[in-house]
Amino acid sequence: MRTNNTEDITNDLVEKFGTTGDVSIQEQIRPALIDKYENITAFNLVKCNSIELCPILWKSVFSMEPNLSIIGNVSNSTGILILHGENDTETPIQQAFLMQQRLADVNHSDHTLRTYPNLGHAFYPSSHWFFRAGPIQQYVLADLYAWLETHSGFTHTPTSFPSSNSSSSFYSNSTIK
Numbered sequence: 359m360r361t362n363n364t365e366d367i368t369n370d371l372v373e374k375f376g377t378t379g380d381v382s383i384q385e386q387i388r389p390a391l392i393d394k395y396e397n398i399t400a401f402n403l404v405k406c407n408s409i410e411l412c413p414i415l416w417k418s419v420f421s422m423e424p425n426l427s428i429i430g431n432v433s434n435s436t437g438i439l440i441l442h443g444e445n446d447t448e449t450p451i452q453q454a455f456l457m458q459q460r461l462a463d464v465n466h467s468d469h470t471l472r473t474y475p476n477l478g479h480a481f482y483p484s485s486h487w488f489f490r491a492g493p494i495q496q497y498v499l500a501d502l503y504a505w506l507e508t509h510s511g512f513t514h515t516p517t518s519f520p521s522s523n524s525s526s527s528f529y530s531n532s533t534i535k
Contacts, residue, residue, distance in 0.1 A: 383388040393484045426456060432463040438469040441498065443477035468509075472501055 362502035375386050411433055434450065438461065442454035461469040474495070478484025 426460050429460050429466070432466065434465070434467055436468070437505075437510075438466065439467070439481065439502070439505045440471040441474070441481070441502065442471070443479060443481055443484065445476060445486050446479045447484065447487065447489045448479040470505060474498060487496050 374390065375381050381387060429438075440454050440457055441467055442449070444451050451473065454473065458469070458471045474481065476483055477495060477498070480489075480490055480491050481494040481498045483495075484490040484491055
């Protein structure tokens with residue numbers, strides 16, 4: 359649970375520990391964290407309590423090679439679009455810039471990085487500290503559509519084309535040296 363709402367935190371304490379008062383780190387929180395860790399790292403293919411703590415998911419994630427290590431293997435004829443909310447609490451914005459730099463280093467000619475101020479991991483307005491879920495902002499979808507249109511050969515002329523939010527930042531391999 360990620361929240362700064364006191365009522366949500368209190369309700370979570372009651373649900374997990376049966377109390378709104380003092381919680382013992384050694385007797386309550388530590389065992390709960392150990393149980394979560396053991397569930398995630400056991401890779402028990404039968405037990406999966408939730409998608410975020412599913413051992414099958416984490417086994418897959420832990421076995422993946424880092425994108426920065428393998429991005430040089432992508433054909434230069436394959437376009438790459440990187441969209442990133444600047445307030446992403448799951449993946450820091452620096453990761454997007456590292457990917458942009460790596461693509462430039464391997465001379466990948468068709469890549470674009472677009473960042474969005476005040477948006478989080480789900481392209482929904484978020485602070486730097488807390489993940490907020492909600493609908494993807496229309497200007498992000500418009501940017502995605504525009505990129506897909508130019509990279510797919512699809513030439514549909516929409517009746518009204520939504521313009522990108524003027525506060526978004528745009529970087530491409532041709533504009534960053």
